[in-house]
Amino acid sequence: MSATPPVAGRRWRRPPLFIQSRLWRWVIYSGVLVYLVLAVGSLEVDWQRVYAGLERAQRFIGGFLVPDFVTRSDQIWRGMVESLTMTVCATVVGIAISVPIGIGAARNIAPWPVRVVCRAIIAVSRAFQEIVIAILFVAMFGFGPFAGFVTLSFTTIGFLSKLLADDIEEIDESQAEATRATGAGWWQIVNYGVQPQVMPRLIGLSLYRLDINFRESAVIGIVGAGGIGATLNTAMERYDYDTAGAILLLIILLVMAAEYGSSHIRKWIQ
Amino acid sequence: MPVTQTPSGPVWTRRTTTEQWASWAGWLAVAVLFVISWQVMNTNTIWSFVDDAPRQAGDLLSRSWPPRWSYVGNLWLPLWDTLNMATLGTLIGTILAVPTAFFAARNTTPSVAILRPVALFVIVASRSINSLIWALLLVAILGPGILAGIIAIALRSIGFIGKLLYEAIEEIDESQVEAIRATGAGGWQVLDYGIVPQVLPAFAGITVFRWDINIRESTILGLVGAGGIGLQLQSSLNVLAWSQVTVIFALILVTVIVSEWVSGKVRTAII
Numbered sequence: 001m002s003a004t005p006p007v008a009g010r011r012w013r014r015p016p017l018f019i020q021s022r023l024w025r026w027v028i029y030s031g032v033l034v035y036l037v038l039a040v041g042s043l044e045v046d047w048q049r050v051y052a053g054l055e056r057a058q059r060f061i062g063g064f065l066v067p068d069f070v071t072r073s074d075q076i077w078r079g080m081v082e083s084l085t086m087t088v089c090a091t092v093v094g095i096a097i098s099v100p101i102g103i104g105a106a107r108n109i110a111p112w113p114v115r116v117v118c119r120a121i122i123a124v125s126r127a128f129q130e131i132v133i134a135i136l137f138v139a140m141f142g143f144g145p146f147a148g149f150v151t152l153s154f155t156t157i158g159f160l161s162k163l164l165a166d167d168i169e170e171i172d173e174s175q176a177e178a179t180r181a182t183g184a185g186w187w188q189i190v191n192y193g194v195q196p197q198v199m200p201r202l203i204g205l206s207l208y209r210l211d212i213n214f215r216e217s218a219v220i221g222i223v224g225a226g227g228i229g230a231t232l233n234t235a236m237e238r239y240d241y242d243t244a245g246a247i248l249l250l251i252i253l254l255v256m257a258a259e260y261g262s263s264h265i266r267k268w269i270q
Numbered sequence: 271m272p273v274t275q276t277p278s279g280p281v282w283t284r285r286t287t288t289e290q291w292a293s294w295a296g297w298l299a300v301a302v303l304f305v306i307s308w309q310v311m312n313t314n315t316i317w318s319f320v321d322d323a324p325r326q327a328g329d330l331l332s333r334s335w336p337p338r339w340s341y342v343g344n345l346w347l348p349l350w351d352t353l354n355m356a357t358l359g360t361l362i363g364t365i366l367a368v369p370t371a372f373f374a375a376r377n378t379t380p381s382v383a384i385l386r387p388v389a390l391f392v393i394v395a396s397r398s399i400n401s402l403i404w405a406l407l408l409v410a411i412l413g414p415g416i417l418a419g420i421i422a423i424a425l426r427s428i429g430f431i432g433k434l435l436y437e438a439i440e441e442i443d444e445s446q447v448e449a450i451r452a453t454g455a456g457g458w459q460v461l462d463y464g465i466v467p468q469v470l471p472a473f474a475g476i477t478v479f480r481w482d483i484n485i486r487e488s489t490i491l492g493l494v495g496a497g498g499i500g501l502q503l504q505s506s507l508n509v510l511a512w513s514q515v516t517v518i519f520a521l522i523l524v525t526v527i528v529s530e531w532v533s534g535k536v537r538t539a540i541i
Contacts, residue, residue, distance in 0.1 A: 039354040049413035057411040085311035092304045127523055131402065131490050135507065140326045142319035145311050192284075219400045222494060232403065236410055244407075248399065255398035 060241045067249050068242030072235070076247060079231030080254075082145045083217040086227055090149050090217075091210045094156025099202075101157060102164030108176075109168060109190060118161065125158030134220040145226030152213045152220075159212070163205050164198065171197045200269050207262040214258050218251050334512035341514045345502060345521055351416050352498035352525070355491065356484040359423025364477055367428045371435035378439055378465065389432070396429030401487045405496040419496035423484050430480050438472040439465065474540045482533035489522045 016025060069076065104110045105118035134151040141147040171194055179193035221229025228247060235244040273280045285293065372378045374389035404422035412418045442465060450464035492500020499518060506514040 053411045085307035088307040140323045146315045252398045
């Protein structure tokens, strides 16, 4: 806003927020409007079914407010144990595999043929969501937590290797250079010049991934990969909303605990 | 980095003895935890199925190739539903997330004692439950269909948009707010001229980012009955029509890549 003197007949107008050209603004806004009309128009909602569902919604909210931890406690317990063990195993194995791949995908320390292969592995692992990969692994390994473990390990690779590789590419080169100047070989450069620089962030990312893996372990059970998601799915199929409410509360609590725990440890490390 | 003096000269090691022990103890703890988890996890694993996996994978591959490309004709309408689910869900989620974020931000909340904790709880609860689980619940309540998907996406988006937006609000430059207030502006005017313009670019970026994630998530909501392309995926899986599944996966991949590209473009244009 320039300091224009208040001239009669001229008022300050607020500049438009996003699109400066008036024509384009109108075109885009009306396009959005047309889309919204079409999209809402193509919705098919069976209001009778929705109305009938309200009674269920009531029961569900009741189940959430007065959750039933006891009746199916053995199944809830087993689902939780499966989820937690799946998370731990998948995170450990996933990290163990993604560290070499991450190193191989970093531009500054890996030769290009290795880098292309590693970047391709990362791209494949990141392309699909956990649940799609879980469907394939359940078909291959059969139902149960082992398929979930493989799924989570696989998706951990895409996440962790990519971030690790990006991190290695951003290190302070002078430290690696200094190590190289002492006559260090490739392994020694990685060990003394690169690793100390990326280690705090690697630990932070691993904890973050542990947290994500637990969340995902609650979901992939829906397609048969074991864990608390399978228990939740069973409870919903039985219309056992009290147990479902209990499971949801447990998931929320554990996710919150994992998030606070991992963010505290991350702060403490960095 | 410690240096110990020995008769034959100084010896450099990377860590002190205590650090060395702590590091070993840490690794040992992780290893023990892993071994225990592995044993517990695999109590019911049938290893013959696992050994059989490579053969199963080969079998799967031979069934899913070549893809039945003619099936793609059945997928355009579900794809349209999927896009609508993501977009309308993002829209509703945004509308609900904005007031939540303003209630949750320390500098704009009307009451620190009551509304702020409530808003924060809403954000945490929405964030910790995946949209697929939201969809599972809503399909039971509202019946199968795209409406359940829209609401599931919206409920999940509240937490994401709310959290990032309230952090952006808390990080604004207070001096601009002060300047607007000094002109004698009321509460709403301060919000409109002092706070909103500062968070608007962040808000637009967050929303587009979430829309992109929502496209990704809405492709699979149909697995629990919430409509869209996932419903076709579910029915193809149920009849083991893997050559159709390949087509669906390919279409999902293309959709996700396109939406990622669009959201990237829009975000760089805004910010």
